[in-house]
Amino acid sequence: MEKSALEQLNQAVQAALREARATVLAKMGTTLTVAEKTSRRDLVTNVDHSNEDFLVAQIRRLDPQAHILAEEGRGDRVTTMAGHVWIVDPIDGTMNFVHQRNHFAMMIGYYVDGQPTLGYIYDVMGERLYAGGPRVGVTVNGRPLKAPENLDLTQGLFGASAPLLIENRYQMQAIVAQSLGPRITGSAGIQISQVLTGELIAYCSYLRPWDFAAGRVLAESLGLVMTQVDGTPVNMLSSGAVLVATQRASRTILAIGK
Amino acid sequence: MEKSALEQLNQAVQAALREARATVLAKMGTTLTVAEKTSRRDLVTNVDHSNEDFLVAQIRRLDPQAHILAEEGRGDRVTTMAGHVWIVDPIDGTMNFVHQRNHFAMMIGYYVDGQPTLGYIYDVMGERLYAGGPRVGVTVNGRPLKAPENLDLTQGLFGASAPLLIENRYQMQAIVAQSLGPRITGSAGIQISQVLTGELIAYCSYLRPWDFAAGRVLAESLGLVMTQVDGTPVNMLSSGAVLVATQRASRTILAIGK
Numbered sequence: 001m002e003k004s005a006l007e008q009l010n011q012a013v014q015a016a017l018r019e020a021r022a023t024v025l026a027k028m029g030t031t032l033t034v035a036e037k038t039s040r041r042d043l044v045t046n047v048d049h050s051n052e053d054f055l056v057a058q059i060r061r062l063d064p065q066a067h068i069l070a071e072e073g074r075g076d077r078v079t080t081m082a083g084h085v086w087i088v089d090p091i092d093g094t095m096n097f098v099h100q101r102n103h104f105a106m107m108i109g110y111y112v113d114g115q116p117t118l119g120y121i122y123d124v125m126g127e128r129l130y131a132g133g134p135r136v137g138v139t140v141n142g143r144p145l146k147a148p149e150n151l152d153l154t155q156g157l158f159g160a161s162a163p164l165l166i167e168n169r170y171q172m173q174a175i176v177a178q179s180l181g182p183r184i185t186g187s188a189g190i191q192i193s194q195v196l197t198g199e200l201i202a203y204c205s206y207l208r209p210w211d212f213a214a215g216r217v218l219a220e221s222l223g224l225v226m227t228q229v230d231g232t233p234v235n236m237l238s239s240g241a242v243l244v245a246t247q248r249a250s251r252t253i254l255a256i257g258k
Numbered sequence: 259m260e261k262s263a264l265e266q267l268n269q270a271v272q273a274a275l276r277e278a279r280a281t282v283l284a285k286m287g288t289t290l291t292v293a294e295k296t297s298r299r300d301l302v303t304n305v306d307h308s309n310e311d312f313l314v315a316q317i318r319r320l321d322p323q324a325h326i327l328a329e330e331g332r333g334d335r336v337t338t339m340a341g342h343v344w345i346v347d348p349i350d351g352t353m354n355f356v357h358q359r360n361h362f363a364m365m366i367g368y369y370v371d372g373q374p375t376l377g378y379i380y381d382v383m384g385e386r387l388y389a390g391g392p393r394v395g396v397t398v399n400g401r402p403l404k405a406p407e408n409l410d411l412t413q414g415l416f417g418a419s420a421p422l423l424i425e426n427r428y429q430m431q432a433i434v435a436q437s438l439g440p441r442i443t444g445s446a447g448i449q450i451s452q453v454l455t456g457e458l459i460a461y462c463s464y465l466r467p468w469d470f471a472a473g474r475v476l477a478e479s480l481g482l483v484m485t486q487v488d489g490t491p492v493n494m495l496s497s498g499a500v501l502v503a504t505q506r507a508s509r510t511i512l513a514i515g516k
Contacts, residue, residue, distance in 0.1 A: 040438070041438060095439060096415075099457065100415070100457040101457075102457065157354075157357055157444070160442070162439060166424075166431055173424055180298070180353060180357065181353060181444060182420045182442055184440055184441055184442040185441065185443075186415070194358070198357075
């Protein structure tokens, strides 16, 4: 794709997300319909569904070649990263959305033949839209976002996942002990966005593709590293324990986790 | 104190805090001077010091009878809760202040002969000032704050402290397992304010007096309960493992922790 077309697409996706945000905010003033998916901690609401419908329709309008993998199943059955693949999480952190009305995100990742191309994390209540990719650069609310300093694990706060930390999977307690302390927010989107800004040195959690697809594009565009916590590459079509970190912190964490 | 005088004092403290916020925001644009206190995770900055100076001076101006217990030692040596006691934390969550420029709070608690009288938690970057007490009511940015629903532990998110959770002190992992999940923010002020709004069902951490003095006034004014995690009353002049929760969640947690 020509760079000008990519930049136009980038602006169009941001406009769609801003429209989605306005709709979500309006619906937050009404009664939510909440259902459990796999457990009492895995929720879905009418807003997840309606927002996914909206985002999927917008993507189809913008990119007729789109193959769309979307959390709530409104997209396509995607089995390969060939072609134009869009990965959508309409509400990341639904538990927070329901119980806190805060600390949740919308996320979209766009891959062309497997290459990270565009990514979007929208912190809805914080009103911060992280957007862009390796060719168009990364912005927050339209202003360029500077790459975070390449600090080591000891120099930053660590974004943790509660199950991995409590069960001490992948030496998570030793990793946290080296950091300046753990933070748990309950939204991959929010915590990955904090790695982008340097508020966190790293974030590690068991994630599904729509939890990390957007973040990978943005993180790699800023010189950050996203891998599985065993050091192997992430697979965009399967779930895994994913680590996103500065280059230095990534090396340190992978060495501890071994 | 007459109610009208108390309301006047309440407004004056809020005005002082808003002035303090403007100064802190201005100083965040300059280079911070950061020092370690007891460990690499226990920080103090020039802004903690200057803001404590400011708040202590404001309190002395408003209440010439004030005995002031302040985190960084700019107040008085307070050994009794008799008379007018003000307990001040100029920057709660200094680690977040330094590394995130977000998720920190100013806090002031005012006790008269040991009675919780006025409390203030200022989420500086969220720009939310929680203020008031049992006689004047509780407001956020001047608007009345409704008491949160009296939900049980299973129905809400749990504000945790990393050390208590990792070391499983007071059966913390069993408590978290009953909740909808833990959240760790690294600021007592921010997390207690989230209990006030119902975003968290409870918060438990090892705290010093300036970490919980303000929160106790506000929490009790809204029908929430603050005790030590063994069920005994908090002591305003000593540190301890403190639990603030809805009445129902408090009963459940204290039963598990036994």
